[in-house]
Amino acid sequence: MEREEVEVLLILAEELHFGRTAERMRLSRARVSQLVQRLERRVGAPLFVRTSRRVVLTALGAALRDELEPHHRAIDAALARAAASARAVEGTLNVGFSGPLAGEAVMRTADALGARHPGVEVHVCEVPFADPYSALREGIYDTQLVELPVGGTESDLASGPVLFTEARVLAVGRSHPLASRPVASLEDLADVPVLTVDAPLPAACRVLLAPERTPSGRPVPQGPAVSNAQEALVFVAAEKGAWLTAAHAATYHPWPGVTYVPLADAEPLAYGLVWRQTHHTPTVRAFAHTAREVL
Amino acid sequence: MEREEVEVLLILAEELHFGRTAERMRLSRARVSQLVQRLERRVGAPLFVRTSRRVVLTALGAALRDELEPHHRAIDAALARAAASARAVEGTLNVGFSGPLAGEAVMRTADALGARHPGVEVHVCEVPFADPYSALREGIYDTQLVELPVGGTESDLASGPVLFTEARVLAVGRSHPLASRPVASLEDLADVPVLTVDAPLPAACRVLLAPERTPSGRPVPQGPAVSNAQEALVFVAAEKGAWLTAAHAATYHPWPGVTYVPLADAEPLAYGLVWRQTHHTPTVRAFAHTAREVL
DNA sequence: AATGTTCGGTAAGCCAGGCTTACCGAACAT
């Protein structure tokens, strides 16, 4: 309404003709007349002098036109730009991942996305082991492929569907009683110190990587704290504790003195993309979409 | 509508709360929700992330807010300024007049207006005899008190009501036959050369100051052209022609050898204010209003 | 002068859409 009043001022000031103005605005002449009148009433003075033969801008009308025009155009342009950037898939995308399987998946997705959208450049980097979300929250990463769920209902993060799963294993020292068993159970964690992470992990992550209780509620002895895979393996080989991790470790981290025992009753780890809800750009969306297709 | 959508973006971005936003905009929460949705649909992407507990700006929303806000405010300000200047009676007003009676009337009006509106300064100046409207059209004068009517339907000029009238007289040389008559008639103009003006006067003026025909249609002999009162009187005293003018001349321009004869059948001259329709400012309006009261 | 054409304003009426109320489910607090 008010918007249209300003627009009718600008166009009529240009055309100086109600009929052509109405045509350009796709309105009836009567409507144009009404809109001008309403703006004039709002301002409190005539903006045009009109006879049946001629339309002329008032001094006030001309002044107002000069003042309003640039800002009116600017608002139009800003909205158009926003709409364009809401559609554009382009720019550089920083993608994090957790673990070698996720890393490989991200790489393949990045290649596929780059082929489809030449304007996109993807940077890939592993997320820190002990602090998986701060880089994402700080905007260093645009999205990352990590273990789900993120957890926390009031989270500023959102996640896509599960893209792949991975069995969970327990890494123990060679001479540990569990080392000779074909499979282990989460309940066994109550009988062995389990390596912990020395960082304030989100609850959902802690349950997966360093739980404080077994499913039945028995307390899990807390072993030394570690912050990456190398560290963990050193501790495990030295029989200082067991490392709760994912199946890929068996193939990517073979280690003398370390045995990987499958956890029979543990739900597999689910991996999916996570992003900031406030930065869910079309490029992130396209990456997530491509990932679903690739995987 | 579109205006309101932008406004709801700005206010909601500030409040981050639909209820308070609705309150500030004097709308229902449902309406605010609808407006946000419509803007988001127009842009093509969410501008806010909302849970039932928290409202957060999207990156796009924040960018759009930053771009729109100054222009939105500027439009508001421009309209407010226009409305204020449509009400303000202030500044300097250049007023023209024609003849000593009009000059005195303008002076008295200026005094009264200055007393009522201290912000107004009035400059008074006589309009050129032969070219009464160009100074007004060029904006040198804001209004002027001159003979009515202005004439010309497609005129860019408008005029107020008649403020005073003045009888018309014919100035003739002492020995002219008409000089001894108590009154003269417009028909007598056919029998004497009448002084003309060497300028392209508007038709309405020419009829009053230098007619080409009498009311009955007889041609009026054209005398020498003059451009001011002094000149005219010299010609009249030298018996080169008669000068068609207004009654004030008899008292303001007594002249040896010149006799003023009343024109019995001539409509009196009407004086009123004239202004440009496109520059009918509140100050001009106030001057016209004051003039009606004073006179 | 009489007639036709163009143009802006006005009146009356239709109906889309602006806006509301009522209700729902989610997310906490107690």
Next chain:
DNA sequence: ATGTTCGGTAAGCCTGGCTTACCGAACATT
């Protein structure tokens, strides 16, 4: 469990956006 807060959705009222039809003013044309 229960209550409260908050945003979204549905349904409906009725304002006001917009149209068509008509009018008078200002020229042009004959």
